[in-house]
Amino acid sequence: MFTITKLSPAIGADVANIDLSRLAESKDCTVVAALREALQKHFVLRFRSQYLSPDEFVSLASAFGHTKTLKRATATTSAHLGGHPQIKVVSNVSNDDGRPIGDGGSSENYWHTDGTYLPQPVELTFLYGRESPKINPPKTFFMSLSEVHDRLPRCLTSYLRELSCIHYSQYNFAPEYAEQIAALPEGADRRHIGPSFPLVRLNPHSGRPSLYLPRQRQCLIEGLTSEESAKLSDLLWTYVEAYDDTWGDVIGVDDLFVFDNGYTLHRREAFHSSERRVLWHITTEGEPPIPYALAS
Incomplete structure (x- = not known):
């Protein structure tokens, strides 16, 4: 069974001894439930050295919920991986003709939550590293909004x-x-x-x-x-x-980060525009928030 190592007092955990390609194929309910429980506790999970094809990546995310695209209306069709509309490419890289291969840039991406503008907001975000800058790769940071x-x-x-x-x-x-x-x-x-x-x-x-x-x-x-x-x-x-109990790290090649948008913010550091960075991005659909006033 996989092991979990806490990364900071408030947020984040490493998950080791697990092959996500096998989970993508089996969609083992017991394993998925255990990982969901870990997400509910730590809000962000990191899986290192995972080798996933596009089909496996989509299958893995779909084991956790209905996958939903967050493609920008102004983005070109190349912002999604060919043949896989669920996978948005997050990248600062352009083709030879100057068209971006993905949605994003190299400037700082400030604290935010994905997909709150939707009637059914985003629940989970899956970020899978495909290319990472060789010089000063940027870290992605997370904070707990409960804290x-x-x-x-x-x-x-x-x-x-x-x-x-x-x-x-x-x-x-x-x-x-x-x-x-x-x-x-x-x-x-x-x-x-x-x-x-x-x-x-x-x-x-x-x-x-x-x-x-x-x-x-x-x-x-x-x-x-x-x-x-x-x-x-x-x-x-x-x-x-002013809140400083955050955790963050570089999303390296073959690293997979999964986080719960309902209770977190995340941001990414800036990096040099000449350096290549490519991520695959999938989200799952969530439920409208329940007002805490109804429970208190």
Whole structure:
């Protein structure tokens, strides 16, 4: 059976003595359940030296849930691996004709959660390293939003639990809202279009509260004015940026990282644009967050 080694007090664990290609083939329910339990405890799992074909990668992710693409509406078709629409290529590399082979760049990718702008938000993200810079490869860092919540002043958490935020998409990634956005006049404020989710969600596995922040800091908080929303958002991000109990490492070639978007943030360091970095990216569909206020 596989072994688990904790990587930091708050988040992250290494999983060893497991062949994910075999799990992709068998989809052994017992092993999948045990890995899910580990994810619920550690939020991020790292598997080193895994050798997966595209078909095996898709099969592995599908053992954990319904796979969902997060391809950007503005990206070219090459942003997905040929013949595998579930696999988004995350890369700064371009073809000889100048077209990017993937979705991404080499600048810093700041703290965020994947897919919160969808009515059915993303649950798990699978990142599989295919190429990594030889010089100063970037680290990807993770933090627990349950831990961040627990460090907030109690008077603030009591206030937050009654609030919901509209998770709009700056780039129109969500097809569910395409018609509404298209109907807006050019330059109109679109921040009111998107799903509304609680700022504090319940983790049903642990019973703990967790912050649930939109990627766009200028999102509207229901019941507050635009100015009030901005002030509260700035305050929350001040606490996020001050939180230092994070864990991160390089996603090397053949490394697979799996993490739960519901209760974490992640970011990636910048790296030199001349260095090649290629990842395969798959997400699974989750459920709308449960407001912690309903459980307390």
